[in-house]
Amino acid sequence: MCQKEKLLAHVREEEPQKWIIHDLEDHLKGVAEIAKKFAAKFSCNDWLEAAALLHDMGKGSEAFQNKIKLKSGYDPEGHIKDGEGQSPHSTHGAVWAYHEWGPHIGKVLAYLIAGHHGGLPDWTHTMGIGGNLEYRLKFDEVARLPELSDELIAELTNPLKVPDSIPELISKAEYEHFHLWIRILYSCLVDADFLDTERFMDFEKFENRGKHSSMTVLKKLFDAHMDCLTEKASKTPVNTIRSDILIQCRLQADKEHGLFSLTVPTGGGKTLSSMAFALEHAVKHNKERIIMVIPYTSIIEQTSKIYKEIFHDENVIEHHSSLDPDKETPQSRLASENWDAPIIVTTSVQFFESLFAAKSSACRKLHNIVNSVVIIDEVQMLPTDYLKPVLHCIKGLTRHFNVSMVLCTATQPAITSEIFQKENGEYYAILEKENCCEIMTSPTPQELTEQLQRVQVEQLGKFSEWCCLAEELKKCNQVLCIVNTRNDCRELYEQMPENTIHLSANMCGQHRSVCIEKIKKKLDANEPVHVISTQLVEAGVDFDFPVVFRAMAGFDSIAQAAGRCNREGRLKNNGKPVHGKVFVFDPPTPAPVGALRKGEQAGKTILSIDPEGCRKLSPQTFTQYFEHYFSNLYSFDKQDMEALLVKDAPDFNFQFRTAAQKFNLIDNQRQVSVVVWYEKEKVQKMINELRYTGPYRNLMRRLQRYTVSIPENVFDEVRSSFEDVQGIWCQNADTLYDSELGFVGYTGDVPII
Numbered sequence: 001m002c003q004k005e006k007l008l009a010h011v012r013e014e015e016p017q018k019w020i021i022h023d024l025e026d027h028l029k030g031v032a033e034i035a036k037k038f039a040a041k042f043s044c045n046d047w048l049e050a051a052a053l054l055h056d057m058g059k060g061s062e063a064f065q066n067k068i069k070l071k072s073g074y075d076p077e078g079h080i081k082d083g084e085g086q087s088p089h090s091t092h093g094a095v096w097a098y099h100e101w102g103p104h105i106g107k108v109l110a111y112l113i114a115g116h117h118g119g120l121p122d123w124t125h126t127m128g129i130g131g132n133l134e135y136r137l138k139f140d141e142v143a144r145l146p147e148l149s150d151e152l153i154a155e156l157t158n159p160l161k162v163p164d165s166i167p168e169l170i171s172k173a174e175y176e177h178f179h180l181w182i183r184i185l186y187s188c189l190v191d192a193d194f195l196d197t198e199r200f201m202d203f204e205k206f207e208n209r210g211k212h213s214s215m216t217v218l219k220k221l222f223d224a225h226m227d228c229l230t231e232k233a234s235k236t237p238v239n240t241i242r243s244d245i246l247i248q249c250r251l252q253a254d255k256e257h258g259l260f261s262l263t264v265p266t267g268g269g270k271t272l273s274s275m276a277f278a279l280e281h282a283v284k285h286n287k288e289r290i291i292m293v294i295p296y297t298s299i300i301e302q303t304s305k306i307y308k309e310i311f312h313d314e315n316v317i318e319h320h321s322s323l324d325p326d327k328e329t330p331q332s333r334l335a336s337e338n339w340d341a342p343i344i345v346t347t348s349v350q351f352f353e354s355l356f357a358a359k360s361s362a363c364r365k366l367h368n369i370v371n372s373v374v375i376i377d378e379v380q381m382l383p384t385d386y387l388k389p390v391l392h393c394i395k396g397l398t399r400h401f402n403v404s405m406v407l408c409t410a411t412q413p414a415i416t417s418e419i420f421q422k423e424n425g426e427y428y429a430i431l432e433k434e435n436c437c438e439i440m441t442s443p444t445p446q447e448l449t450e451q452l453q454r455v456q457v458e459q460l461g462k463f464s465e466w467c468c469l470a471e472e473l474k475k476c477n478q479v480l481c482i483v484n485t486r487n488d489c490r491e492l493y494e495q496m497p498e499n500t501i502h503l504s505a506n507m508c509g510q511h512r513s514v515c516i517e518k519i520k521k522k523l524d525a526n527e528p529v530h531v532i533s534t535q536l537v538e539a540g541v542d543f544d545f546p547v548v549f550r551a552m553a554g555f556d557s558i559a560q561a562a563g564r565c566n567r568e569g570r571l572k573n574n575g576k577p578v579h580g581k582v583f584v585f586d587p588p589t590p591a592p593v594g595a596l597r598k599g600e601q602a603g604k605t606i607l608s609i610d611p612e613g614c615r616k617l618s619p620q621t622f623t624q625y626f627e628h629y630f631s632n633l634y635s636f637d638k639q640d641m642e643a644l645l646v647k648d649a650p651d652f653n654f655q656f657r658t659a660a661q662k663f664n665l666i667d668n669q670r671q672v673s674v675v676v677w678y679e680k681e682k683v684q685k686m687i688n689e690l691r692y693t694g695p696y697r698n699l700m701r702r703l704q705r706y707t708v709s710i711p712e713n714v715f716d717e718v719r720s721s722f723e724d725v726q727g728i729w730c731q732n733a734d735t736l737y738d739s740e741l742g743f744v745g746y747t748g749d750v751p752i753i
Contacts, residue, residue, distance in 0.1 A: 266563025554599025
């Protein structure tokens with residue numbers, strides 16, 4: 001008998017005219033092997049085995065086999081066999097699962113399989129028909145699918161078993177968490193698919209994955225670093241308090257996994273103390289990684305630098321959303337991050353938008369959040385427009401995916417309070433206080449605030465012109481002034497004398513890092529330095545100015561600004577310690593409409609009703625502030641994620657793609673990330689590399705340092721000065737980037753916040 005011809009999943013050319021075949025059966029089993037390991041962490045390996053063995057069923061069609069042979073060159077006569085025609089392959093397995101296993105189990109698997117390349121689909125299409133899962137499973141497209149032989153279908157499905165594990169969130173009908181569960185299942189499938197493909201296409205790269213240090217080794221590196229820091233640190237009152245905070249974090253790490261809060265005043269050493277808790281907790285409870293979620297890319301740069309010095313580069317991934325190719329290609333998907341290192345430093349935007357994403361490249365990493373410790377730094381900056389779905393995700397991860405979550409800030413935003421309203425008018429909390437364990441119990445947050453009192457907050461009134469404010473700033477030898485928008489920052493900077501330093505998100509990460517180091521050196525040398533900045537310096541940037549000016553804002557922002565003033569408690573007068581000064585002023589232009597404006601209004605209110613609490617930055621004052629702020633918000637679910645992802649969850653009907661398009665945490669406008677010419681020659685070399693090799697992970701990480709995110713309407717003004725290189729917008733004109741101000745390619749009439 002003739003041996004049956006192998007079905008192809010992938011083909012690579014080893015050398016000219018010599019092809020290596022990735023057998024379809026081997027690929028399906030390989031994906032299943034990897035995906036089951038991922039899903040075992042939350043007891044859903046049977047779901048992933050079924051999804052993996054079905055995901056590429058459609059590759060068994062004659063049309064697909066002809067296409068892959070033609071495209072690879074393996075069969076130059078493929079065009080005679082219709083190799084150039086359409087040959088979809090992701091719908092076959094979805095249709096089989098749905099029709100064989102019904103509208104619950106089958107539908108869940110259909111989402112994963114049908115979306116494993118193109119992204120999680122909507123169940124129904126709100127704009128006409130076509131493309132949605134319901135259509136793909138039930139209507140015309142099924143009839144148009146390339147046919148599979150009965151023999152092949154039997155071969156692929158005979159070993160399959162219907163998934164019979166029932167996750168707790170399903171058995172308890174926690175409908176608000178169903179979509180999260182499906183996304184994490186999906187993440188397991190797509191990452192396993194990418195990895196098995198990589199194992200075939202580039203075995204050396206695949207083998208080099210996972211070469212990371214264990215949590216035990218990382219803890220030893222951290223302990224050695226902290227011992228060295230302690231030995232070198234001067235015995236000041238501030239450093240003594242930081243040491244007490246560190247000890248308390250380590251002591252509390254024995255507690256069972258779940259939800260924690262860490263409330264420490266600014267300057268109390270949260271970055272290192274929270275990591276101490278996370279490492280101790282991870283070793284104690286066998287957690288696989290630590291994910292640090294940070295509001296600003298500027299803080300990511302500083303924080304990841306600290307962690308790389310402690311843990312070494314290979315153990316730390318710095319990942320933010322500034323450089324994901326718009327065009328999804330096989331190469332861009334393989335270049336996407338899957339967070340397989342033990343320490344991840346990422347932004348709030350990247351973390352939470354991924355939890356509501358639909359693209360395979362964006363969801364790929366999600367299964368690596370399972371069984372981890374997640375530190376949400378500056379938790380008060382969670383976007384209120386999306387607070388309800390975000391808190392449901394936090395609750396779902398801690399309840400069902402073995403995640404320990406640390407809500408870390410100096411200004412806890414009362415998110416465990418009853419701030420959400422039911423249809424009947426009753427108020428409720430999503431995260432219950434009794435299920436959130438405060439790490440700082442001795443000393444308490446109130447005691448820490450009193451011990452770390454280093455500044456006093458004073459109100460200055462209104463400045464009608466930026467030039468008037470500039471005159472006040474010029475009187476100071478060393479001063480930091482923080483304003484609300486990038487436009488304001490540029491206007492005030494232009495009124496300041498030469499050698500003033502500008503900091504804003506119009507500058508790429510590398511540019512900001514250079515400026516921050518320059519500022520620190522001037523402060524250490526007690527040289528004159530004037531800095532005009534947006535709020536990007538308010539968290540995690542270790543400045544220590546004697547005087548800080550802050551434009552009127554939310555009281556949490558004012559407190560964060562105060563953390564850049566007299567940070568080390570070194571200010572003295574005649575040998576005696578004195579407080580630093582934080583001056584709050586009304587700027588010539590109000591904060592932009594939206595969350596910033598509401599924060600500004602609530603800040604004014606709390607400063608008027610509790611001036612003494614504001615002056616001392618009392619924890620009770622923050623509670624009052626947030627209760628007032630939240631009470632004036634119209635919605636905690638601006639884009640109605642509940643309607644898209646929860647309302648029809650009992651029937652497993654989700655609008656995944658629509659939700660992903662609407663869930664944009666950046667206020668007001670969609671952002672476009674662009675690569676700019678800071679350190680022009682170096683950047684142009686990387687752009688050329690991107691042009692000729694396409695995106696790959698190391699290149700994407702290097703280019704991240706040279707990106708700026710700008711509103712879409714601003715980008716539209718200057719689109720002709722950028723070129724699309726492999727799905728990445730790259731600068732190609734000299735006038736757009738200034739060595740002091742950063743990106744300047746927009747008119748003054750276009751607000752950029």
